Amino acid sequence: MRRALSGIVPTALRLGAIVLLIVVPLSATSAPGLTGTALAVTLLTAALALTMLALVLLSLRNAHEPPGVSWWKSLRSPRQAPQPVALIALGLAVILSVALSTMTHGGPAVGALLISVSLVVTRFPLRQSLPVGLLAIGGLLMAGVLAGDPTQNLTLILGNCLIFLISYAAKQRKATRAAEAREAVLAERARIAREIHDILAHSLSAQLVHLEGAKLLLRADRSAEALDRVTHARDLAKSGLEEARRAVSALREDPPxxxxxxxxxxxxxxxxxxxxxxxxxxxxxxxxxxxxxxxxxxxxxxxxxxxxxxxxxxxxxxxxxxxxxxxxxxxxxxxxxxxxxxxxxxxxxxxxxxxxxxxxxxxxxxxxxxxxxxxxxxx
Missing domain, CATH: 3.30.565.10 (Histidine kinase-like ATPase, C-terminal domain)
Incomplete structure (x- = not known):
């Protein structure tokens, strides 16, 4: 339940971005239409909206996977060739966003581009996300060169670089926190193991010594001394049990x-x-x-x-x-x-x-x- 709810907010934001992508250009200078440049804007807007919608559906499918199973990982089947569907969709979204931004001179296409870059950094390792980031920068540079002004999209290029770095830093910070949490769990397990060892190991070993001595004494018909050894072993067992109970209580409660x-x-x-x-x-x-x-x-x-x-x-x-x-x-x-x-x-x-x-x-x-x-x- 919590896993499903955690995907509602980002899904709603992505759907909202798709709606803005469709609605806002209707009032822009280069509005969608059925002829000429307007037709190209219409086709690019539709293609980008469908690509973003496909990414939302992929994200929803990932949210409904059982806990511990990542759908992004399940895309790689051991019996088939790798099928990075989401990675291809994000690369396509970057290309469409760059093209649409060039034709409409900004607008929601810029937001779609930044979202796509952030998603690819968050969802994929650096060796796969870096080419997509370079694709966005290269596309913007190429668009500026074709327009006759290589510095035309300089601000947008810097924005993409900043989003890439921020997303990567956030991803690394999350991975570091997860590693620290795992280390804390392992340290706590080691502490509990030391507690059990310190409490029981010496008492159990002493009991074995007494019981072994009692066995030898009984074989030598020295029953009084054997009984004394058994009594000592019983006292050690009782003391060890009390200490174990005290340790369990200390682990469950705040120590005094x-x-x-x-x-x-x-x-x-x-x-x-x-x-x-x-x-x-x-x-x-x-x-x-x-x-x-x-x-x-x-x-x-x-x-x-x-x-x-x-x-x-x-x-x-x-x-x-x-x-x-x-x-x-x-x-x-x-x-x-x-x-x-x-x-x-x-x-x-x-x-x-x-x-x-x-x-x-x-x-x-x-x-x-x-x-x-x-x-x-x-x-």
């Missing part, structure tokens, strides 16, 4: 402000680990780029999750410091006396890749008897 998101992570850590999580935020309160805020939140989330798994019973500290140039995020925790669950480290690898995409850095390792995760990204 960075301080709010970090505060929620600290509260979740305290609720799950039954240990304190100190949050310190310094710097001007301002919203950062969405991808920057997302990287900071995901890094803090991954680091706190690792503290719960690999240093159970250990408190955590989250420090965020932002200035006009950089944002520093530090997550630290002291060493734990309790034995943590093993992990493959895929989450930190994903965070490091996310930081590098933003032009930042991420480091993680032991520091002052504890563990430090440090993310630095441009603000």
């Amino acid at each position: 402000a960075l301080p709010v998101a970090l505060r929620r992570l600290a509260e979740d850590f305290e609720s799950a680990a039954h240990q304190a999580c100190t949050l310190r935020i310094s710097g001007p309160e301002q919203r950062l780029a969405p991808e920057t805020e997302l990287a900071l939140v995901r890094t803090a989330q991954e680091a706190l999750t690792n503290v719960r798994r690999h240093a159970p019973g250990s408190p955590a500290t989250v420090e965020l410091e932002c200035d006009p140039a950089w944002c520093d995020l530090r997550i630290t925790n002291p060493a734990s006396a309790e034995k943590g669950s093993p992990g493959g480290g895929y989450g930190l690898v994903g965070m490091r890749e996310r930081a590098e995409l933003l032009g930042g850095t991420l480091s993680a390792g032991e520091r002052d008897g504890g563990f430090l995760v440090h993310l630095k990204v441009p603000s």
